[in-house]
Amino acid sequence: MQKTKFKIVLFGLLILSMIFAGCSSNEKPTNSKAEIPNLKVGYIFTNHQTPLMVAAEKGEEFKENGVYLKEVVERQKYTLMKNDETMANIELVVTKSGSETMTMMGQGHIDMGLASSAACITAIDKGTKIKILNPVHTEGIGLVVGKESPINNWEDFKKSVKEGDLPFKVGYHSPTSAPVILFEAALNDSGLTGTYNPEDMNADILFVDLKGTSNLIPALTSKQVDAWVGPSPYPELSVTEDIGKIVLDMKHLPPEGKWYDFPCCVASATEEVIEKNPEIVEAFSKVLTIAADYSENHKEEAAKITAEFTGVSEEAAKMATIKYTTNPSETWVENVGLIVDALRKANKLSDAFVDEEYENIKEKIYDFSFVNKALEK
Numbered sequence: 001m002q003k004t005k006f007k008i009v010l011f012g013l014l015i016l017s018m019i020f021a022g023c024s025s026n027e028k029p030t031n032s033k034a035e036i037p038n039l040k041v042g043y044i045f046t047n048h049q050t051p052l053m054v055a056a057e058k059g060e061e062f063k064e065n066g067v068y069l070k071e072v073v074e075r076q077k078y079t080l081m082k083n084d085e086t087m088a089n090i091e092l093v094v095t096k097s098g099s100e101t102m103t104m105m106g107q108g109h110i111d112m113g114l115a116s117s118a119a120c121i122t123a124i125d126k127g128t129k130i131k132i133l134n135p136v137h138t139e140g141i142g143l144v145v146g147k148e149s150p151i152n153n154w155e156d157f158k159k160s161v162k163e164g165d166l167p168f169k170v171g172y173h174s175p176t177s178a179p180v181i182l183f184e185a186a187l188n189d190s191g192l193t194g195t196y197n198p199e200d201m202n203a204d205i206l207f208v209d210l211k212g213t214s215n216l217i218p219a220l221t222s223k224q225v226d227a228w229v230g231p232s233p234y235p236e237l238s239v240t241e242d243i244g245k246i247v248l249d250m251k252h253l254p255p256e257g258k259w260y261d262f263p264c265c266v267a268s269a270t271e272e273v274i275e276k277n278p279e280i281v282e283a284f285s286k287v288l289t290i291a292a293d294y295s296e297n298h299k300e301e302a303a304k305i306t307a308e309f310t311g312v313s314e315e316a317a318k319m320a321t322i323k324y325t326t327n328p329s330e331t332w333v334e335n336v337g338l339i340v341d342a343l344r345k346a347n348k349l350s351d352a353f354v355d356e357e358y359e360n361i362k363e364k365i366y367d368f369s370f371v372n373k374a375l376e377k
């Protein structure tokens with residue numbers, strides 16, 4: 001009799017446990033790891049993208065602003081925090097160039113990325129589903145020659161190019177980088193001609209793809225090129241390493257004033273991330289805005305952080321002439337049109353944008369709604 005009662009009680013307990021288990025299984029856990037998106041953010045070792053490095057390094061020091069990056073693995077993994085809430089797991093991915101960043105975004109390997117505006121525009125033209133979110137800086141591009149070169153300014157450069165028997169070789173690190181786009185556009189205004197075809201002996205300048213910023217300085221020492229155009233801190237690094245000299249900061253390319261606030265690196269995100277996680281995109285834009293403001297107002301500290309991240313000398317990083325900002329000003333937006341025109345003239349637009357005027361494609365290129373909210377607060 002007792003065994004029967006025991007069995008009945010045991011059976012009842014079993015039934016109750018199943019009921020409670022069923023009820024609890026319908027409840028969704030709060031803030032579980034499964035609910036937190038894992039996002040990869042691409043960037044390049046250049047102080048054009050210092051705001052991202054500053055955001056990572058300063059971390060919780062930006063907490064009072066409401067959003068910040070919390071370090072998990074130094075310079076690799078972070079959590080994007082909004083107050084005390086984890087919004088996303090962020091992994092930083094180093095790429096060689098803007099074009100590589102865009103390729104990886106198109107393939108689904110990167111969700112957000114910092115790259116040149118030109119790289120983003122050409123990627124969108126070819127069907128990559130991304131949007132530019134905001135600038136991260138303007139300017140900071142240099143024309144560099146070997147330290148023994150007689151060229152010291154733009155007039156010297158033009159004279160040397162015109163007097164040479166062969167095309168003057170100018171290197172660049174990526175075909176869709178802002179330095180080569182800006183330089184090619186300025187050549188047209190200066191009456192010089194350029195080519196990417198090494199068999200074309202009639203052009204004044206032969207552009208040489210050096211396939212990455214790490215090859216810029218070696219290309220001078222090996223005499224592979226006569227000069228190159230590149231982003232900071234590489235022009236400055238060529239000087240500190242006693243290998244090259246800066247002919248001019250390219251914002252001073254003729255006609256003077258036309259190339260000020262020239263768009264270079266921007267932050268972008270895939271349309272999928274924007275659609276699925278708009279609150280994360282907004283928070284990330286705010287983090288970059290906070291970090292860009294800090295970088296602009298604390299240039300020496302920002303240079304030190306950049307040097308530690310990238311391995312370049314602090315001296316070179318401090319020499320850079322960069323304006324950090326996430327504000328898509330009227331001038332900046334207007335100058336994006338110059339990039340579109342330059343890309344078209346260089347035959348680098350071949351699909352959606354080749355026959356479209358800039359005014360007609362603005363909404364396809366960028367979405368400033370997120371950074372505008374960040375700038376308002």
